[in-house]
Every structure is written in C-alpha cells, then in structure tokens.
Amino acid sequence: MTSLLITYIILVGLAGAGAILYLLRMLGLVQQRRLVRLQRREPLVPVDTDSPVDDAAQQVVDRGIESIEKQTTVVRRLLIPAVCLIIVVAVGTPFLPSVPGTMVSVVVAALTVIGGIAARPTIENAICGLVISLSKLVNIGDTVLVEGHYGTVEDITVTHTAIKVWDWRRYVVPNAKMLDSTFVNYSLFDEYLWVHVEFWVSFAADLDVVRETAIDAAAGSDHYVDYEEPRFWVMEMGKEGVRCWVAAWADSPSDGWSLANDIRTELIGALRRKGIDTHCHHHALTGPSPLGEMVRGR
Known part of the structure; x- marks a missing residue:
C-alpha cells in the first residue's frame, strides 16, 4: 500500500510539473504572437488626429508592450498557484478517509463562503480576464465599439479592460461584463x-x-x-x-x-x-x- 501511495504521489507530481511547463510554454507563445501583432499595427488610434503628446504612436506601442508583459505575468501568477493547489488536493485525496468528516465540512464551508461572497467579483473578473487573455477575440491595439464607446483597447488587466475612447477618455470595463456583452471589434481579422x-x-x-x-x-x-x-x-x-x-x-x-x-x-x-x-x-x-x-x- 505504501509503495502504491508513493508511486501515486510521484505520478501526480510529474503530471503537475508537466502541466506547469506546458502552460508556461503556451503563455510564452501567446505573448510573442501578441507582441508581433502589436508591433505591426499602426496607427493605434480610432480617429486620425494630431496628438498633443510627442511621438504618441510609439508611446501607445510601448504601453501596449508593457501591458502584454504585465498581463502574461498576472496570468502566470494565477495559473501556477491554481495548478499547485490542484496537485496538493490530488496528493491529499488518499489521506481524506483518515481526516474527520466534521473538519473537512468546516474547511469546505469556510472556503465556499470566502470564495462565494467576499471574493466573488474578483474571482469572476479574474477568470474572465484569463479567458479574454487566452482567446483571440480582443487584443491590445484593437479598434472596438463597446456600449457606444468607440476607441482602441489600451490595456487588459486581470480584472478590467481599458479602452482609450476616440476623444482620449478611458472607458474601463470589468472583464466579466466585457465577456458577457456584445461588442464590435473592427480589427478582429482585418482592419478594412x-x-x-x-x-x-x-x-x-x-x-x-x-x-x-x-x-x-x-x-x-x-x-x-x-x-x-x-x-x-x-x-x-x-x-x-x-x-x-x-x-x-x-x-x-x-x-x-x-x-x-x-x-x-x-x-x-x-x-x-x-x-x-x-x-x-x-x-x-x-x-x-x-x-x-x-x-x-x-
């Protein structure tokens, strides 16, 4: 029984390590594709106008590069702990019969209350931000029309998406609302x-x-x-x-x-x-x- 348990723990650990390496590799590829797409796109403005800022186009590109790198870092910090938590749960599953049922119920109930009430908006927006980041529906630099606001996507964080409206205002949308709403993306496949x-x-x-x-x-x-x-x-x-x-x-x-x-x-x-x-x-x-x-x- 002990040898089987050790073998199980080793297999779970190897599977978890493989999953982490795969996720890191995929995140690197997604980041590289988005950086190349951002560098090729110009101008990154919804309306052609003279900017009060010197070299505004390059500033937008630099801000976009910083945002993509930050976004990848945030996604990495969310995914790796989540995978580690899954590994810990999987490793601890064989030991559950020896744990009192009352203790398990209390822990599960406490986690449910914390996740379901206190942190629900944050968790919901974080998950939606992860979906937006991994999908190809919205990218930094895309020209979009969201709820009547016409502009370019300037930043996608773990909780919010920032849109630079044509008159230089910033329209900030929670990722959960962004994913749930209908919007027009003028740059999804081409810009014609x-x-x-x-x-x-x-x-x-x-x-x-x-x-x-x-x-x-x-x-x-x-x-x-x-x-x-x-x-x-x-x-x-x-x-x-x-x-x-x-x-x-x-x-x-x-x-x-x-x-x-x-x-x-x-x-x-x-x-x-x-x-x-x-x-x-x-x-x-x-x-x-x-x-x-x-x-x-x-």
Missing part, C-alpha cells in the same frame, strides 16, 4: 471597413442625380480606397421621403471615420447646390457615428 452613410431626400428628387452625387462624394475623398467603386442603394420609401445609402472602402477604422465625415460634408454642399431637398423630417444628413452607429437627424 466598408463605410456607409445614410441620408434622406424628397420624392421630388431625381434619383439618378442623387446617385451620381453620392458616388462622387465618396470617390472624391482622400480616404477612399478604390478596391471597388462606391455603391449606392435606395433603402426605404417612407411616407414623406426616400432613405438612401452610399458605401465605400477605407483601409482602417480611423480612415473610415474620416471618409464618413468627407462624404457627409460633400453631400450637404452638393445636394444644396443642385437644389435637391432632403426630407423635412430628416433634414440633417445622417451616417454612422461612430462607424456603424446610426444617428438620425430628426
């Missing part, structure tokens, strides 16, 4: 964006002229990329007006932001010069704000 702008015209307008004007407004922007010609659609025939869309390609979310602004600005002037009336209840041209959220000018 098919930007669309919505606007309304009256039924008296010549749609051929409207189509030509909208396409010219998109094609004339410096941020338009000619992967294909801009597209125009009539989306709805309302009671008192016609809802139209024009769409064109941009190379990145920041270029898409500027492209949408260029299209709206040019459309306002061009439609006014050509005497084309917008709908009386939709007098303001509308479009994605930011990049996908429809804002209706009523």
Whole structure:
C-alpha cells in the first residue's frame, strides 16, 4: 500500500510539473504572437488626429508592450498557484478517509463562503480576464465599439479592460461584463471597413442625380480606397421621403471615420447646390457615428 501511495504521489507530481511547463510554454507563445501583432499595427488610434503628446504612436506601442508583459505575468501568477493547489488536493485525496468528516465540512464551508461572497467579483473578473487573455477575440491595439464607446483597447488587466475612447477618455470595463456583452471589434481579422452613410431626400428628387452625387462624394475623398467603386442603394420609401445609402472602402477604422465625415460634408454642399431637398423630417444628413452607429437627424 505504501509503495502504491508513493508511486501515486510521484505520478501526480510529474503530471503537475508537466502541466506547469506546458502552460508556461503556451503563455510564452501567446505573448510573442501578441507582441508581433502589436508591433505591426499602426496607427493605434480610432480617429486620425494630431496628438498633443510627442511621438504618441510609439508611446501607445510601448504601453501596449508593457501591458502584454504585465498581463502574461498576472496570468502566470494565477495559473501556477491554481495548478499547485490542484496537485496538493490530488496528493491529499488518499489521506481524506483518515481526516474527520466534521473538519473537512468546516474547511469546505469556510472556503465556499470566502470564495462565494467576499471574493466573488474578483474571482469572476479574474477568470474572465484569463479567458479574454487566452482567446483571440480582443487584443491590445484593437479598434472596438463597446456600449457606444468607440476607441482602441489600451490595456487588459486581470480584472478590467481599458479602452482609450476616440476623444482620449478611458472607458474601463470589468472583464466579466466585457465577456458577457456584445461588442464590435473592427480589427478582429482585418482592419478594412466598408463605410456607409445614410441620408434622406424628397420624392421630388431625381434619383439618378442623387446617385451620381453620392458616388462622387465618396470617390472624391482622400480616404477612399478604390478596391471597388462606391455603391449606392435606395433603402426605404417612407411616407414623406426616400432613405438612401452610399458605401465605400477605407483601409482602417480611423480612415473610415474620416471618409464618413468627407462624404457627409460633400453631400450637404452638393445636394444644396443642385437644389435637391432632403426630407423635412430628416433634414440633417445622417451616417454612422461612430462607424456603424446610426444617428438620425430628426
């Protein structure tokens, strides 16, 4: 019995050591991939603008590198103690019959109360942070839209995800909420964006002229990329007006932001010069704000 117990303890220890080495190797590979991805990505801004900070792009990259390294360290500090705890439990399992049942019940109940009540938010956010870190759904430097906040992911800690909003505010989201909510990631697989702008015209307008004007407004922007010609659609025939869309390609979310602004600005002037009336209840041209959220000018 003793020899079997010693063999069991040795096997459990070897399995635990192997698991720790494997986890450390995988964390190193994940960290390396994220560092390479971060270095290749530029610019790391949701809106192209002159920064009040000298060499802001490099500062963002440096902060991202520091955040990735810190994140890997935190994950390592969570996983290794967890694996060690599992090893200790596994080693101690054969000795449980010799421990009084009352003592085991008291210990389990105390741990349950502490973990379930006092530390529940921290544990929940830590586990969700681990899931986010190991998944590929969100990475530092990604351009995202979370609960109407448009910006770039600046930091992913063990408990929170920090998003640098387009106007330089920081929007901090608990990891549990981040994992549970629906959000848009403009950089998940690529950064190309098919930007669309919505606007309304009256039924008296010549749609051929409207189509030509909208396409010219998109094609004339410096941020338009000619992967294909801009597209125009009539989306709805309302009671008192016609809802139209024009769409064109941009190379990145920041270029898409500027492209949408260029299209709206040019459309306002061009439609006014050509005497084309917008709908009386939709007098303001509308479009994605930011990049996908429809804002209706009523």
